[in-house]
Structure formats: C-alpha cells, structure tokens
Amino acid sequence: MLFYDSANPAPNPRRVRIFAAEKGISLPSKDVSILAREQKSPEYVAKNPRGQTPALELDDGTVIAESVAICRFLEALHPDPPLFGRTPTEIGVVEMWNRRVEMIAMNPIGQVWVHTHRFTAALPGRNAEWGEANKGHVARAFAFFDESLGDREFLAGERFSMADILLLTTVDFAKFVGCGPGDDLPALTRWHETVSARPSASA
Numbered sequence: 001m002l003f004y005d006s007a008n009p010a011p012n013p014r015r016v017r018i019f020a021a022e023k024g025i026s027l028p029s030k031d032v033s034i035l036a037r038e039q040k041s042p043e044y045v046a047k048n049p050r051g052q053t054p055a056l057e058l059d060d061g062t063v064i065a066e067s068v069a070i071c072r073f074l075e076a077l078h079p080d081p082p083l084f085g086r087t088p089t090e091i092g093v094v095e096m097w098n099r100r101v102e103m104i105a106m107n108p109i110g111q112v113w114v115h116t117h118r119f120t121a122a123l124p125g126r127n128a129e130w131g132e133a134n135k136g137h138v139a140r141a142f143a144f145f146d147e148s149l150g151d152r153e154f155l156a157g158e159r160f161s162m163a164d165i166l167l168l169t170t171v172d173f174a175k176f177v178g179c180g181p182g183d184d185l186p187a188l189t190r191w192h193e194t195v196s197a198r199p200s201a202s203a
Contacts, residue, residue, distance in 0.1 A: 003027040003070075004044070006034050006053040011106075011173040012067040013054040014203065018165050019071045021200035023078045027056075068098065071162060083162045094156045097163035101155075104144060106170050108137035113177045138179045142171075146185035153194065160195070168195050 006013045020027050032038045032053050040051045048055040048065045055065045056073065064070050075084050085091035114120050115131025145167065149155065156163040171192055174180045181188055195201060 001028060001059055002057045003029040004032050004047070004053050004055040004057070005029045006032050006039070009173055009176040010034055010053065011169040012052070014169050014172075015067040015165055016054050016056075016070050016074075017203035018169070018200045019074060019083060019162065021203040022081065022083060022160070022165075022198075023074065025074060025078055068162070068166075071165075083160070083165070085156070085161065090157065094161045094163050097156045097161075098166055101145075101163065101166040101170055105138065105141040105167070105174075108134040108141065109170065109174045109177060109179060112138060112179050113173075117177055135179050138174060139182070142174075142181040142185055142188060146181070146188040149187040149191045153191070155191070160198070164191075164195050168192070168201065 003016065005017070008014060016027075032044060034053070038044060039048075039053050045051050047057060047063045050065060052065070054067055054070060055063055056070045057063050064073055072084065075082070082090075083094075085094040111134040112131050114123060115127050115134075120126070145155070152158070154160050154164050155167055171181060171188075181192075183189070
C-alpha cells in the first residue's frame with residue numbers, strides 16, 4: 001500500500017493524514033509536489049487520471065482516489081475508533097455534515113482559490129470577478145457552521161468524526177487562501193481551537 005501525499009496547504013491529503021493519525025494507522029507514503037506539478041506527470045496521471053492528490057495504491061494495483069473514499073476504505077480496514085459513525089443514525093448524520101462541508105463551504109473556497117490566489121495565476125480561464133463574488137458565499141457558509149456548532153462540541157454530535165476533519169481542513173485552507181472565518185463567530189472559533197489541539201491536527 002502506498003499513499004500519494006502532498007504537503008500543506010493542500011487540504012485533501014491532510015484529511016487522510018489526520019484520519020490515519022486518529023486511527024493510529026501508519027501509511028507508507030510518497031510526496032507528490034503540487035508546486036512542481038508532479039501530480040500532472042504522465043506517471044501519476046496513469047494512476048489517477050484526474051491528476052490530483054491524494055491517492056492510495058493498494059498492493060494489488062488498485063488505486064483509490066478522492067480523500068473521503070480513501071478514508072472510507074481505511075475505516076473498513078480499521079473500524080475503531082469509528083469516524084463515520086457507529087449506528088445507522090450516526091452514520092447518516094456524519095454523512096449529512098460531510099456533504100454540507102463539501103458543498104456549502106469547500107466549493108466556494110475552491111472558486112476563490114482558483115480565481116484569485118497568486119499560486120493559481122497561471123491557470124487558464126481565471127476570472128477574478130467570479131472569485132471575489134464567491135467570498136460572500138464563503139462568509140455565509142462559516143456563519144452557518146457557527147450557528148450549527150452553537151450547542152455542541154463536535155459538528156456531527158458528541159464525538160469527533162470525519163465531519164470535523166473535513167471542516168478543520170476546510171477552515172485552515174480558507175485561511176491560507178485569504179477568506180477564513182471572521183472573529184465574530186464564537187462557536188466556530190471555539191470548535192476550531194478544540195479540534196486544532198488534537199494531536200492528529202498536526203499531521
């Protein structure tokens with residue numbers, strides 16, 4: 001098994017690193033430099049046609065791409081502690097919050113990243129006006145998560161879960177991009193401090 005990783009600030013490989021750290025899983029890994037565009041090399045694209053990290057190559061040659069898919073595979077191999085929920089209800093709630101993080105927050109943050117950040121200046125089809133327009137969507141997303149976290153410690157309930165991993169890496173990436181949450185979101189700030197203090201957050 002080989003994990004194709006990329007260094008921070010790339011949020012998606014970090015999701016898998018945090019997940020593995022929470023599980024106590026040691027993943028043999030190979031660094032793929034995004035700055036050097038190694039993820040677009042013919043050798044890597046042959047493994048993951050999307051040309052993105054992360055990817056997990058199994059011993060039989062199967063390649064699993066997409067961060068949440070990799071984490072689901074690892075959860076099936078190492079069910080404890082369960083990070084996708086224990087009961088059918090917990091599993092459904094965790095999945096609901098996973099989807100909300102991806103759709104409500106990560107999608108507009110990605111648009112800000114692609115269309116406004118200096119690191120993506122060479123990408124074709126950039127539209128700075130569109131990127132700036134998405135900053136309002138990002139702010140509303142963080143306000144939504146602040147309100148949602150008002151009465152609980154973790155995003156999907158009483159236990160740390162994959163939903164917290166997704167939101168943590170999303171918030172931190174937004175800060176890097178320049179559209180992080182404001183100081184007027186006390187519940188989100190409190191939650192971020194809590195989950196950032198976990199040893200796995202430094203993975």
